Amino acid sequence: MKKYLTIIIVLILTLLLVSGCENNEAGPQQKITIAEQYGLAYAPVQLIKELKFLEEANPNLEVEWKQLSNTTSIRESMLAGEVDIAFMAIPPFLIARDKGMEWKIISGLSESPLGLMTNRGDINSLADFKTDAKIALPQPGSIQHILLSMAAEREFGEVDRFDEQLLTMSHPDAMNALLAGREVSAHFASPPYLFLESREEGIKKILSGRKAFGGDFTFIIGVSTEEFYEQQPKNYAYFLDALEKAIEFIEGQPEEAAEILADNYSLSQTEMLEYLNWPGMIYSSEVKGLDKFIDFMTAEAYLEANNYQYSELVFEKNLTGRETASEEEAVQNEE
Amino acid sequence: MKSKYKQRFFWGMILSLIWQLTAVSGIFSEMIFPGLDQILIALFESLKDGTLIKQIGFSLSVIAQGLFLATITALILSLTAYFSSYAAGLIDTLTALAHPLPGIALMPLILIWFGSGKTAILIVIIHSVLWPLVLNLSTGFNSIPDIYTLIAKNYRLNKLEFMYKILIPASLPYFISGLKIAWARSWRALISAEMLFGAINSLGGLGWYIFQKRVFFDLPGVFAGIIVIILIGIAVEDFIFEKLEAKTVKKWGMLK
């Protein structure tokens, strides 16, 4: 009896082991893995998922959505070959690209209001920040960090003026801390946290992303691994189409989009629509401000290389449109 | 003892060679598997500009503080449990509840109650260390030969005298072995906590250093940090603990 029991147990264990291995053998040609992230700025991507644009375009395509909590994890998953397409801000993309990560931009996704929110009555501008006031933002090298540094450079000539006061905190944690008046004096927030915080009494915005950057910029861009681009050109094209469709949908039919997305964001449809229509919340495939980011980050040694060709950063087949290309490149492309 | 180091050195060289060959062969992309040369360069650069030294100093100081506070608390708790059976019941229950909890699991609570930063990290360390110390000390106290209790009676030692003349020296082997476990656990907890809290930008310790490298996509830097963690771990075990044991329990023939 014992002998049979042992054999059965060994068999079960072996089966479990083998089944674990099987997952790694997914057919390379018909699968696309997209990183899914929470945030209003990613709404069009959410639409692709909800409305099944990809499955519509190619019924044979296996679509996997991976929930990953932050840009760094996404980057690492892409490096490991587990994620093909993801969305993030420009600085993290540039930093990895600079270090040799083989990925490029496929499209812009959204421009968004961003803001430095404070809970302190005595702080009304950057100049009011004393060294004990802590500023929460997602991580060093994030767009919020870069924007803050840009503002610091412009206003005080000290790009790292606030570096010692930064606290790495996820947006939800930062918002909680800010509202509780505990530990942080300010939070560089993005939607929806930005909206929620701005509704609270005692919280005010002292710096907008736009002012910090000194103009308009794209908040979130879409990137893909070069491997995916080269190995699955057809599916890449399907994704671009789906993305274009989603962006048009959300800009053209916000009420319907709000209806579809409200549940996913745990908001009421009214709130959802309000957020989608919030001034500054623009969904577009353009990529604005890329050069300025590159210049700033190279000057401040976040990036080493300083001579990027547009084609090194953006796939040939992309949605970005020509406006951001430099004159020379536009001329080159025409030839 | 010398042959142990020779062996380690020998195998260390072999492993390094295998690593370097793998890196150079190109089986894995340079991004995932940097060569030892890149790692060592990253290490030396960080050492040269002082950032690494600063972070190492921070980590070590936090752990020293944590270990110190935890040791004192553990001593107080264990001694109280030894002398009072009511207290023993309470402390035993506390230990049974708290010991299985990894410090990281408590992080959300700690964050809410203490905020991020050095205090939170200290608490994580103390929690990781306190319970194994209490367990080892209590076991140690209860394991001293019964005869010492009789001797103490004979010489009419009061509780305090009994404590520092007999109880503590007699249970030193248990204390040291508890301390070794405590060190190992706290070193790990420290690095993880520093990575997760990643609080204050400039000074966050070795874990924070690695987190920064990770975020800035500097894999050689990450590995450099890992090497430092390993080296410090070995240094403490081999130098500090070995010396400690040599001067005390080895000398006294009390090694368990």
Place this chain on the structure above:
Amino acid sequence: MRSYLELKNVNKSFETEKEKKIALKDINLEIKENEFLTILGPSGCGKSTLLKIIAGFSKTDRGQLLKKGEELAGAGLDRIMLFQDFEQLFSWQKVIDNVEFAVKAAAKNKNKSLSPAQIKEKAHKYLTEVKLAEYQNYYPHQLSGGMKQRAALARTLAAEAEIMLMDEPFGSVDSQTRQELQQLLVQLWQEEERTIIFVTHDIREAVFLSQRIVLMKNEPGEVINIIENKLPYPRIRSSRDFNQLFEKLQSQL
């Protein structure tokens, strides 16, 4: 005449789940000052229990313990115990430090204060008496069984107690060492003026060492007889008188 140490009606029983065991029943004993007394009996006869009661480590159920007419309250430095356990020495201290421990305790007990040099000197003296001075800087784990007991003996002496209680102290060493230690003990007793109460199951040991032998039996633990040993010191183990007394004792046990 008022006796030095008196046990009146000492009774002790132990209760386990199953039974109540009577360890000691109606023990009455008078011990003279400076005498060498042995309590002899098989294992289980309660002799160690009796010794522990005299030492004050446990309490008697009924009866009294009197020294010079006054009741003894608990343990103290007037009655120092020498154990059989090698572990009685503090393993974290050198031999000399172990002895100094007792020297300091004795001084404190008598309200005397000694300088560190004096303490060291005294400890050294006791170690010399037990012929262990050469090893004074050794740690207990470096000593043989016999040497450990010598060191323990030195420490016991250094406590300068009127009464020395010995619980089969030589039981764990080989017979040759045991004989050497017995000889040493008799010498020391003759030099210092102490009362020694010695517990053993070894008849020859009792004959060699003591002036009076208290015979005990077990179940329940009772005194059978008290025999005087008038053989002159030092006793010769091979002598006829020695063996006669041995046989006499043996027959009674």
